[in-house]
Amino acid sequence: MNHVLLTGASGRLGREIFAAGQNKSFSVHALTRTELVKIGEVINRTAKSNPEKTIIIDVTLPEGTEALIAGLESAGVQEKISALVIGSTGHSTEQLKKISDIGKKIPVILSSNFSRGVYLFEEILNAKTSTGATVADLARTLGFDLSLWESHHTLKKDAPSGTARTLAAAAAIDSERIASTRVGAVVGEHTLFMSQESEELRITHIAHARKLFAEGALDLCDRIFKTPLAAGTYNMSEALRVLLKG
Incomplete structure (x- = not known):
């Protein structure tokens, strides 16, 4: 064994x-x-x-x-x-x-x-679209502004979280574009925002249990x-x- x-x-x-x-x-x-x-x-x-x-x-x-x-x-x-x-x-x-x-x-x-879900999140960001660009790069080409938000429980000391930094790196998002919240007993939530004035696309991963x-x-x-x-x-x-x- x-x-x-x-x-x-x-x-x-x-x-x-x-x-x-x-x-x-x-x-x-x-x-x-x-x-x-x-x-x-x-x-x-x-x-x-x-x-x-x-x-x-x-x-x-x-x-x-x-x-x-x-x-x-x-x-x-x-x-x-x-x-x-x-x-x-x-x-x-x-x-x-x-x-x-x-x-x-x-x-x-x-x-x-x-988390295997966070791995999938990162793969989505790194995936090549039909244009040959990654999802994040294509979003920028189309005029979207990218930012990241993460939330964890109040006992978590580091902010942004290591996962947020990893996802931000995958999407080439600067650290100042990461927002962090520490509240209650939240296990973990990460959302990537791709925003324009008239529309917004969000990709979110939520950890329900440790x-x-x-x-x-x-x-x-x-x-x-x-x-x-x-x-x-x-x-x-x-x-x-x-x-x-x-």
């Missing part, structure tokens, strides 16, 4: 991933703090007793990701895992470099959002188990583009 080792299982997303992973064709094991300190021993033991594929999902804080990478490298076991999936955000330049460095040895998927992010992360792991990725650092969309081609 293939294995997913989960770090950050006590957090909101970690709990959702662990719960959703109990009925999968692979096992999901929540790593304890003691096991994280001895991550090399855990990887070696897992590889010895069950010589199948192992993926690590890390949904801790940036400092936790940094410590995990250091532990993998000091134990020399990084190449025994099929992929490292990182769901934490807010990494420093130095931390991102460490993620990039380990990505030269193994596949690393760094994503602020594991479990969709857990389902997306586990679906990603399932696809990696079936179609191995080459070493490199990917975002969610880049990884899925490779995996969906099979």
Whole structure:
């Protein structure tokens, strides 16, 4: 049986991933703090007793990701895992470099959002129209003004969200054209506005429940188990583009 080792299982997303992973064709094991300190021993033991594929999902804080990478490298076991999936955000330049460095040895998927719907949203923006231009570029050619609005719960610290920045980049929207709202318990909502004086087109993604992010992360792991990725650092969309081609 293939294995997913989960770090950050006590957090909101970690709990959702662990719960959703109990009925999968692979096992999901929540790593304890003691096991994280001895991550090399855990990887070696897992590889010895069950010589199948192992993926690590890390949904801790940036400092936790940094410590995990250091532990993998000091134990020399990084190449025994099929992929490292990182769901934490807010990494420093130095931390991102460490993620990039380990990505030269193994596949690393760094994503602020594991939603498959957001992936489709980004694909829509990147899709080539019959004119050969992307949807966003064609909208501008037709005289539409593009902007982005996102809303999340009041506990979310970063604004704009990582997802909003990703979608804005796909549509070549400047950061000052992104509006953010923090209210109530909103899981996540992102809307792209393509506006003219007399008409407006909107594309919206609404996250109804946090479990969709857990389902997306586990679906990603399932696809990696079936179609191995080459070493490199990917975002969610880049990884899925490779995996969906099979």
